[in-house]
Amino acid sequence: MFKVAVLVSGGGTNLQALIDYQKSHTDCPYQICLVVSSTKSAYALERARLAGIDSSVKSPFSVMGKTAAEKASREEKNAAVSEAILAECKKYGADGIVLAGYLSVLQGKIIQEYKDRIINLHPALLPKFGGVGMWGHHVHEAVLASGETESGCTVHLVDSGCDTGKILVQKRVPVLCDDTPDSLYARIAPLEHEAIVEGLLMVCSGAC
Structure with missing residues (x-):
């Protein structure tokens, strides 16, 4: 079974599509093991709860603390959040990552460690x-x-750029x-x- 972490920022309709497919197909090759949101107010977190999927919030403020986050550049914030998400994915044994309406840019080690296994x-x-x-x-x-x-x-593979990875589906x-x-x-x-x-x-x- 291919374990997947799904990253979200908003309502989570695309997360719901993944959940629904998993529930309705006995031969589904993936299992959503974790939902990570960039904000605690995202309704996607409620979708995860209703589906019995563990979730967490990884924002610059939750990862860096309020003072440090307010002073940090966008790149520094993205780097800190990416590191925290990588640690969470490893904790849950995720084999791949899906960015389903996730609004931040992943960078650093997570891109290499999940090379060709992150889609956006x-x-x-x-x-x-x-x-x-x-x-x-x-x-x-x-x-x-x-x-x-x-x-x-x-839908494309995620690389070190922004929306620049190999296209899989259009x-x-x-x-x-x-x-x-x-x-x-x-x-x-x-x-x-x-x-x-x-x-x-x-x-x-x-x-x-």
């Missing part, structure tokens, strides 16, 4: 509309502003002339749920 879901067709600051509605707003005729989502939708960020997201979201499961199954099978 991005709400656009990479390599377009990726990088720092490109998350959630910011992505959909940028897609609409650019005049693109299609968008979608991407799902596409047309961009309609009357789209808003909300309507575009609403059409992409169900495909995200499919893509994140497909991407994890690829990692479990060694197909990536």
Whole structure:
């Protein structure tokens, strides 16, 4: 069984897709052993509780302390959180990591120790509309502003860059002339749920 830690920051709908697949498929090759949130208010933590999955919060404040976190740079915060997540993943024996709406950038030893076993879901067709600051509605707003005729989502391997790893799965939708960020997201979201499961199954099978 491939044990997985899922990293979240918000509502956790993609986490729920992974939980639902695990519950509904007796031959599911993975088991979610841990959910880690970047914030204690994320509803994803409630989803983990309801599913009987252990969870923890790893934020700059919880890891570094309030004073140190307030003085630290973004890179220092990411490094500290990444180290804490690595320790937690090892504690639970995680074989892989899924970034399911996780808004921070992992860096340092965790990238090497879980090389080719960390995947991220991005709400656009990479390599377009990726990088720092490109998350959630910011992505959909940028897609609409650019005049693109299609968008979608991407699951990719995580490397030392930001949204730069090998692409595993992409799902596409047309961009309609009357789209808003909300309507575009609403059409992409169900495909995200499919893509994140497909991407994890690829990692479990060694197909990536």
